[in-house]
Amino acid sequence: MANEALHPRVQQVQAALHAGGVDVTVRQIDESTPTAAAAAEYLGCDVGAIANSLVFMADDEPILVLTSGAHRVDTAHLAERIGAAKVRRASAAQVTSATGQVIGGVAPVGHPAPVRTYLDVALLEYDELWAAAGIPASLFPISYADLLRVTGAIEVEVD
Numbered sequence: 001m002a003n004e005a006l007h008p009r010v011q012q013v014q015a016a017l018h019a020g021g022v023d024v025t026v027r028q029i030d031e032s033t034p035t036a037a038a039a040a041e042y043l044g045c046d047v048g049a050i051a052n053s054l055v056f057m058a059d060d061e062p063i064l065v066l067t068s069g070a071h072r073v074d075t076a077h078l079a080e081r082i083g084a085a086k087v088r089r090a091s092a093a094q095v096t097s098a099t100g101q102v103i104g105g106v107a108p109v110g111h112p113a114p115v116r117t118y119l120d121v122a123l124l125e126y127d128e129l130w131a132a133a134g135i136p137a138s139l140f141p142i143s144y145a146d147l148l149r150v151t152g153a154i155e156v157e158v159d
Helices: 008-019 036-043 075-082 092-099 121-125 144-151
Strands: 051-058 061-068 087-089 116-120 129-131 138-142 154-156
Touching (some): 008 138, 051 075, 051 092, 061 121, 075 087, 075 154, 116 121, 116 144, 121 144
Parallel strands (some): 061 116, 116 154
Antiparallel strands (some): 051 087
16 A cells, blocks of 8 residues: 555554654554554464553543553553652543544554653563554554654553
């Protein structure tokens, strides 16, 4: 698919990756993969290699947690790790406000403003990770090192 035919959110993610020195091509696909399980099935990879981009509210600030599709984020543990009084899932409106993207398609980059980002160290287990690229019908491959670098994330254990 030519870049001009890509959804504007996918174009933003592609531009952010390239601006960050990550030479990958995002894929806009014909079916929605809004969950890690759906993405893993589509790609034929381990669900743990899917880098979920989840938005939480740490006290009153949105944060982005990039976690393995095989993990659930323990919000009490995460709050303790990052020094927040409380961490809770963001509402759909808060997700869109923080990222400019919708649940199921949130990318690690390409947001209207920086979002404090945390990277699940469990993703180190995989040579190739896959993440959404701004809409639920989009994916791109990336290494842990590139994901850490391009997002400026803080490494953390999430469960």
